[in-house]
Amino acid sequence: MNKLLFQVDDRPPLITTTLLAAQHMLAALGGIIAVPLVVGAVLKLPADQIVALINAALLGSGIVTIIQCKGVGPIGIRLPCVMGTSFAFVGAAISIGLEHGVPGILGSSLAGSVVMIIGSCFMPQIRKLFPHAVTAVVVTMIGLSLVPVAIDWAAGGKGSGAHYGDPINLGIALFVLVTVIALVQYGKGIFSAAAVVLGMFVGYLVCVAMGLVDFSSVQKAAAFSLPQPFAHGMTFPISGIVAMGVAYVVTMVETTGTFMALGSATNTKMRGKTLARGVLCDGVGSACVAMLGSPPVSTFAQNVGVISLTGVASRHVVALTGVMLALAGLFPVLGAMVVTIPQPVLGGAGLMMFAMIIAAGVQMLSKVEHSKRTGIIIAVSIGCGLAVSVRPELLAKLPAFVHEIFGSGISTAAIVAVTLNLILPERPVEASDDDEEDVPQPMLVKKLEAA
Template sequence: MNNLLYQVDDRPPPITTALLAAQHMLAALGGIIAVPLVVGAVLKLPADQVVALVNAALLGSGIVTTIQCIGVGRVGIRLPCVMGTSFAFVGAAISVGLEHGVPGILGSSLAGSAIMILGSFFMPQIRKLFPHQVTAVVVTMIGLSLVPVAVDWAAGGKNAGANYGDPTNLGIALFVLATVIALVQFGKGIISAAAVVIGIAIGYAVCLGLGLVNFTAVQKAAVFAVPQPLYFGMTFPVSGILAMALAYVVTIVETTGTFMALGSATNTKMKGKLLCRGVLCDGLGSAFVSVLGAPPVSTFAQNVGVISLTGVASRYVVALTGVFLAAAGLFPVLGAIVVTIPQPVLGGAGLMMFAMIIAAGVQMLSNVEHDKRTGLLIAVSVGCGLAVSERPELLAKLPSFVHEIFGSGISTAAIVAVVLNLVLPDRPVAVHDDEEEDDVPQPMLIPKVG
């Protein structure tokens, strides 16, 4: 039985839609801003250029998110899908940028996006590589990879130094976590659906009272700024294009897994043609944001956790999130205000959201056929994913292309699961095109709301 509060094509009332859209924005904004900040810091860019990267990333992510949700012709998956600058490209971007600067990053991103655009037309075939047991592994690994991010937030952030794990940080995070749990469990209607944003707002108010909010970023932010396309210029180094192309190949795998998780969260049959529209939007969107002056975009897995937790699957809600993100790109002061939210506040809410993805993956794993073959597939793929996720230095002495492919626990688990599914004996017969209609995703663990 479908227990979503709002279905994919539902249109909640305007005020409710705005509140729920803000919830998704809070979940995504930190990740979108982090990528240009990291790249800018490593390349030692001047402040004005870092600001230009951030504004372009927000505006581009917002526009592509709206297109992904609403759809334009054959482009866009038409599901509640948040797009943002992806850490999957950080390694390649830094390696290209150190040699060729930001123009090399953007030119390589534009040229490399052709891989994702072309790959989108083969999604019906790629979809066959993701039967239920493989999808369950990927969904579980998405959650397992995101939880450490929330833990770092709860502790004060990776850059907290001596304050990492400070009792005050942990206390705030636990308070927000308890608040979100209470709102989800005992709240009704919009109170339960908007539990994350309400919990963050309450946590933010507490931090204000304790004097823990730093408004320096707001004071420095411009009120209005229009990102200038080709502000940095573009160059097309062959080595950079190859590095980015490889990153796009890995992103296709990760995006496919995220779309499968999204299909399960929204009770949507994730057929090959639907994947084609979504991945095509990823590719075209990355080309667009490259021209705009930002690193490539991809589907954000953390927002699947918001849907799982709240039961709100309306694509119109997330389309408005895209509008909010674009506004943050045009009005940097808005994004700066959101950035003032202390990381422990985000950590308390994020731990709940990301753990919900793990719960969904565990439920999906419980529905697979329990035999020796499946047990091996799950154990080895999840183990390999955790190995590179928790000990990334494991790959430090291997060639750079190996690190690009297996640097993410999600992509590692997905690739290992796909390979084992193909090579282990007695594997199930592959799904044919005419059987895709019967491939109904298992429902996720979504708490009852309303």
């Protein structure tokens, strides 16, 4: 069991809650904003449409995060779970958008969400496909898949060109990493719990002093912006709905793995009904954000690392994160302010958070029953997951639907682990001579008399 500073239903003091919620927001914000930016750039959308997509994504992510944490009837897992736009949908969104534009993306997202909503009804059965060995593999793979993201941030970001890996970028990231480690190890109370946000704040101040922060986006951002549902319109191309449906299936596998990791981090037993509430929220939430004008949302794995690092598992903290995200969507100037945080600052904190997920996965793997069968499941599934993570071009010449399903290292590892767990036979344990020696003497006498 993990030692938690705050349990799932605890309510920390307001100032503490605000700081803790802010660090969850900082961990998730880059991912939420990145998806609309990537899709908008590829489709060559006007700047105002990209801004509208970002605002809708922030607002939608915030609202669904609140529902996921607090729960509304049968919807919501009621755990500290941050929701945001997912890269699992980027490939499908771009292919649909190139042919049918943004209305096709949003219509396909709305219609495809039915796949996840229906899938939530079968989560008790799906849960049986995730025994401890499979869950441990997925948790480990989540961390392994996220670490390269933190490395890119630390180096200055993928789009930094010639400045990628500059010593100044690596130095800032290292400074933030050391600061976070010091606060976690030696800090007391709030200084330990809020180590991520405090470390990033110190790193941000250093960057401001060095003149590395660009405030131009803050000056251009609107102070307030109301959402405009259905502003882009909607169309429902059959090919787009099928593509999004496949993406939702893949996301459901990833989300199940993330929920299992979340259960481990929060000391919560993940039952089928619990998973069903969470996946249902993913599906219903994606349908709602499509109407707001945002790409689909899913559970963010990186925030599990925040919980593992800080020991703060309060769902009320993360519900406040949802409020902050929603406000960032309504007040774009707030989101623009957060976007000014340099990538190396995010990288230093992210490396620590994501590595903690790997550590949690390794701890789970250490508790798996050691046998040739489980060894094969662990080795092959993690190997396949790493293969598509470090060499994504491996799938470039395969059909598009194969890339959709196996494009993520997390989904690949999960699918391979579940498949091997189903097809590899359980081998009965055979008694050895050593076992016979451990039998008490009176029992041996009875065995000999019976013979």
